[in-house]
Structures are given as structure tokens and as C-alpha cells.
Amino acid sequence: MAKKSRTKNRDAAPLAEGEVGPRQPCPCGSGKRYKACHGAPGGAGTAYVSRPFEGLPSEPDLVALRELVPAATAPLTLKNGDRKVLLASLLPMAAPAMVRDSGEVWLGLQVQHAFGDPSRDLAAVLTAALEQAERGESGIVGLTSDPGPGPRLQDLVEGGELDITVHEGFEYWVADVEDQTGMEAALEQANGSVHPTAKLTSVPAAYWTNVGTKEHLRWVMPEPENDLLDALSRLHAAGADVLVPESRLVGMFRAHGLLCPVWDLPVGTGPEALEEPAEKFATALAEALADTSDLTPEQRSARSGLANRQVTIR
Structure with a gap:
């Protein structure tokens, strides 16, 4: 009996950025593969919407x-x-x-x-x-x-x-609730799962958090993914994405159709130290987004690295 070919899928078209493969987890969060959930013929009830909050300012x-x-x-x-x-x-x-x-x-x-x-x-x-x-x-x-x-x-x-x-x-x-008798234990347990978090005031949708061993800045951005990746690549190649000394852009989440770049920060940074650098970065990012020239080889290399460090949540 002839062996099954191990190369039959080699010529399959690559996925576009943001596209979900049939064997990948469905972004709806059901835990099923996409092909067995919202990627199945007829879908899974309501059609999957990749950017559900589009149009809302927040x-x-x-x-x-x-x-x-x-x-x-x-x-x-x-x-x-x-x-x-x-x-x-x-x-x-x-x-x-x-x-x-x-x-x-x-x-x-x-x-x-x-x-x-x-x-x-x-x-x-x-x-x-x-x-x-x-x-x-x-x-x-x-x-x-x-x-x-x-x-x-x-x-x-x-x-x-x-x-x-x-x-x-x-x-x-x-x-x-006036009478909170008996609620203390449940509230204490819930609070035990909370990492200190703060919303920056100088830029929209940027949140600092302290997870104990590290601090992070997670910044959800509404720009189209390809444009945003190009702009971040220009800044990354120029070393212009360092917010504070020893901070590093380590990757990004993709959730509900938006990218969320994530920076690792030195422990002890705190949210206040990020306000001015984040505002300056937002200005530099806007300038990079307006740049429509072709990426240089260094910028393309930076883009490839950033694209490979994406994790889709939803």
C-alpha cells in the first residue's frame, strides 16, 4: 500500500494576516476548531464577527x-x-x-x-x-x-x-449592598486574582499592569493591522519603540479584530513614568502611519519578527 503523501498541503495558499485556519481554535472562544464551529457550512448560529465593536469610539x-x-x-x-x-x-x-x-x-x-x-x-x-x-x-x-x-x-x-x-x-x-455579611471570603478570593492595573491618561486604551515578576504595558490600537504593523516596524527598526530604559516591545495580541502591542517593563516602572513616553510614541506612530514609502530590508525584517510574535486571543 502506498504511503500517504506528506506534501499534499505544501502548496496550500498561505493564510492572510488575521485569517483563521480551519484547524485553529475558533476565535469565538468555543474551544472548537474553526472548521467545526463558525467556519463550518452554515456557521454556528450567529455569523462570526471579527471586529464586533467597530464604530464605537471606545x-x-x-x-x-x-x-x-x-x-x-x-x-x-x-x-x-x-x-x-x-x-x-x-x-x-x-x-x-x-x-x-x-x-x-x-x-x-x-x-x-x-x-x-x-x-x-x-x-x-x-x-x-x-x-x-x-x-x-x-x-x-x-x-x-x-x-x-x-x-x-x-x-x-x-x-x-x-x-x-x-x-x-x-x-x-x-x-x-448595605449588609455584606458572608461576602468577605468570596470577595477576598476574587481580589486575589487581580494584578495591579492602571489606565494611562495621556493616550487612549493603554493599560499598565504588574504581574509580580514583570510589568507590562498593553496598548490596544484601532488602526488597520497591515498599516499598524508597517508603522511599528519602521519604529522598531529605528529603535524608536523603547518607552523607558530597559523596556522592550515583545509582541502583540490580536483580539476582536484589533492589535494590542505589549511592552515588557522593568519592575518598579509604574504607570506614571509611562505617560510622557507613551504620548511621544503616539506622535511618532502617527508619523510612521502616514509614511507610505516601501519598507527597507531592515524594516521588512523587523516586520517579520513582529508578525511572528502575535497571539490571537479572540
Whole structure:
């Protein structure tokens, strides 16, 4: 019997940047291979949306709060109605939403379900929570199956910049609870998983964090991936991507259609020391983005290195 060819896939077309291969994990987070989930004929319920928060001014921050920031909140303004809505990175038990005793609605970003379009999922949960609040009922609001066609978050909330508060822990979970008896142990356990995190004020969607042995800056950027990689390559080849002494651009995440460059920082750097360098880097990046000339061999080499140090989260 003839042996199976080991070269039958050698001539397959290479994947474009950002494209998901059929045997790779589906970006929706289901844990299945792409070909068995949203890459299957007919998809998996709601069509997979690679950039679900596109069009919202705070798109990079939404990606950061969903994927990188442990404890943060921001008020949302509804297009219709005046009910108070609080967006949170994480709610107790990773709940999709909660209606508090006060009638305020809390909407969680870090959840267990994944139905292809996080913006559609958030809108479905928010709609259900608002309806529950109108009935005067408090408690958790879940999403156990694909919600199907319907509005997206962009359709329900005003599109202004989010006013984000990064918290040291999850005390905001119980800030409106008078009797907190019996909650201390659960809160202490949740807080134990939180790495110190701060949002820079000089540039958008850049978050410093201290993981103990290292500090990092993770900066979610909205520019098209190819353009951003070219610009970062120009700066990297010129040695112009060093924010503070001994810092290093080590790679980047890709999440919900956006790239998030990551810098390693010396322990003890802190967020305050990054404000001015980050602002200067943003100016240099804008100039590099405006440069449409061909990359030099050194810049192409830098680009290849950066592209190989990408990790897709979602």
C-alpha cells in the first residue's frame, strides 16, 4: 500500500494576516476548531464577527476591558430611556448582566458564552435586563443560547467615549449592598486574582499592569493591522519603540479584530513614568502611519519578527 503523501498541503495558499485556519481554535472562544464551529457550512448560529465593536469610539477600550483588564467599570448612556446602566469588565460568577435592587442594570463583558458576535450578545443581554428591570425584578440575567438576529450594542447605547474607572479589586460588586455579611471570603478570593492595573491618561486604551515578576504595558490600537504593523516596524527598526530604559516591545495580541502591542517593563516602572513616553510614541506612530514609502530590508525584517510574535486571543 502506498504511503500517504506528506506534501499534499505544501502548496496550500498561505493564510492572510488575521485569517483563521480551519484547524485553529475558533476565535469565538468555543474551544472548537474553526472548521467545526463558525467556519463550518452554515456557521454556528450567529455569523462570526471579527471586529464586533467597530464604530464605537471606545472600541479599543472595550476590547481591553473584555480581554485584559481585571476590574473596571464605565457608565453607559442608552439611546432610549434613562435607566442607569453600568458596564463592568467582570461581574460576580461571570454573570452576563444583573439587575440590582436599586433598579440599576449592570452589564458584564467577561462572560462564559460565545455566540459569534459579542456586540449582539451584549445587546441581547442588555435588552433582557432592561425588560426585567421594568418589571421590578432584580437578579442575574443570563444568555444560554444563541440570541439570533437582533440589535447590537451600537444600536442601543450612545457612542461617546467611555469614562472608565479601573479598580484595585472587586469591591464595586458590593458597593451598593448595605449588609455584606458572608461576602468577605468570596470577595477576598476574587481580589486575589487581580494584578495591579492602571489606565494611562495621556493616550487612549493603554493599560499598565504588574504581574509580580514583570510589568507590562498593553496598548490596544484601532488602526488597520497591515498599516499598524508597517508603522511599528519602521519604529522598531529605528529603535524608536523603547518607552523607558530597559523596556522592550515583545509582541502583540490580536483580539476582536484589533492589535494590542505589549511592552515588557522593568519592575518598579509604574504607570506614571509611562505617560510622557507613551504620548511621544503616539506622535511618532502617527508619523510612521502616514509614511507610505516601501519598507527597507531592515524594516521588512523587523516586520517579520513582529508578525511572528502575535497571539490571537479572540
